[in-house]
Amino acid sequence: MGIVNTTPDSFSDGGHCLDAQSAIRHALQLQEEGADILDVGGESTRPGAALVPADEERRRVLPVISELVRQGCVVSVDTKKPEVMRAALDVGAAMVNDVMALQAQGALETVAASGAAVCLMHMQGDPQTMQRVPSYVNVIEEVQFFLQERVRICEASGILRKRLLIDPGFGFGKTLQHNLQLLKHLDRLQVLGIPVLAGLSRKSILGQLTGRESGQREFAGVAAHLIAVAHGARVLRVHQVSAMRDALAIWNAVEET
Numbered sequence: 001m002g003i004v005n006t007t008p009d010s011f012s013d014g015g016h017c018l019d020a021q022s023a024i025r026h027a028l029q030l031q032e033e034g035a036d037i038l039d040v041g042g043e044s045t046r047p048g049a050a051l052v053p054a055d056e057e058r059r060r061v062l063p064v065i066s067e068l069v070r071q072g073c074v075v076s077v078d079t080k081k082p083e084v085m086r087a088a089l090d091v092g093a094a095m096v097n098d099v100m101a102l103q104a105q106g107a108l109e110t111v112a113a114s115g116a117a118v119c120l121m122h123m124q125g126d127p128q129t130m131q132r133v134p135s136y137v138n139v140i141e142e143v144q145f146f147l148q149e150r151v152r153i154c155e156a157s158g159i160l161r162k163r164l165l166i167d168p169g170f171g172f173g174k175t176l177q178h179n180l181q182l183l184k185h186l187d188r189l190q191v192l193g194i195p196v197l198a199g200l201s202r203k204s205i206l207g208q209l210t211g212r213e214s215g216q217r218e219f220a221g222v223a224a225h226l227i228a229v230a231h232g233a234r235v236l237r238v239h240q241v242s243a244m245r246d247a248l249a250i251w252n253a254v255e256e257t
Helices: 020-033 054-070 082-090 107-112 139-156 176-184 186-192 204-210 218-230 241-255
Strands: 002-005 038-041 075-078 095-098 117-121 164-167 196-198 233-236
Touching: 002 020, 020 038, 020 054, 020 241, 038 054, 054 075, 054 082, 075 082, 082 095, 082 107, 107 139, 117 139, 139 164, 139 176, 139 186, 176 186, 176 204, 176 218, 186 196, 196 218, 204 218, 218 233, 218 241
Parallel strands: 002 038, 038 075, 075 095, 095 117, 117 164, 164 196, 196 233
Antiparallel strands: none
């Protein structure tokens, strides 16, 4: 999954794709590098990010999604707002990637009424406050329980399991130690029987461990995502697709030998 941020304030690439044509060019480049899914977002979810009105979010993402769908791309919309979900699905988005796991009023019904896939992510708190004092008794068990409950609620609302992905939410209301524990024990989520998405690209956990700025974390990100694959992740959400594709080519060759 290649990341396409149409935002001025995303933590590592804000402002790079502010106009639709720049975002479309970037997305098509990611597809050429091997992205299977293009994840288009119009509101930053970095810690402390400002809220974006739904009209502005739609203005940012809909022209990009429409054109990418026209060109045959598989597109995911990265949003927590039901009204943005509906608009993106109406122009052909195949998936909703929601950091709130369809908890916003109307989100569950919006996705249930479509045939779209959905990724349910765990987040403690919200982007404005999530990194102030993250606290868990047992982060692995709590994340697993939350995702299990969201899967159950989705199924009860008519969203088939085959349409679901789950994401432990690395960096979303977690300390460095919480993130490392989740990565080490990511295989615990496999008991839910739902494909796991891992998104560690350029995140602060990598900077804390390497001392690198966000734009210099490619190698650390490849390492972290390979660990995630080793522990059961099946979808990787990344900024630099070609590097991850190369790493996975070696990984898969060894695994298939």
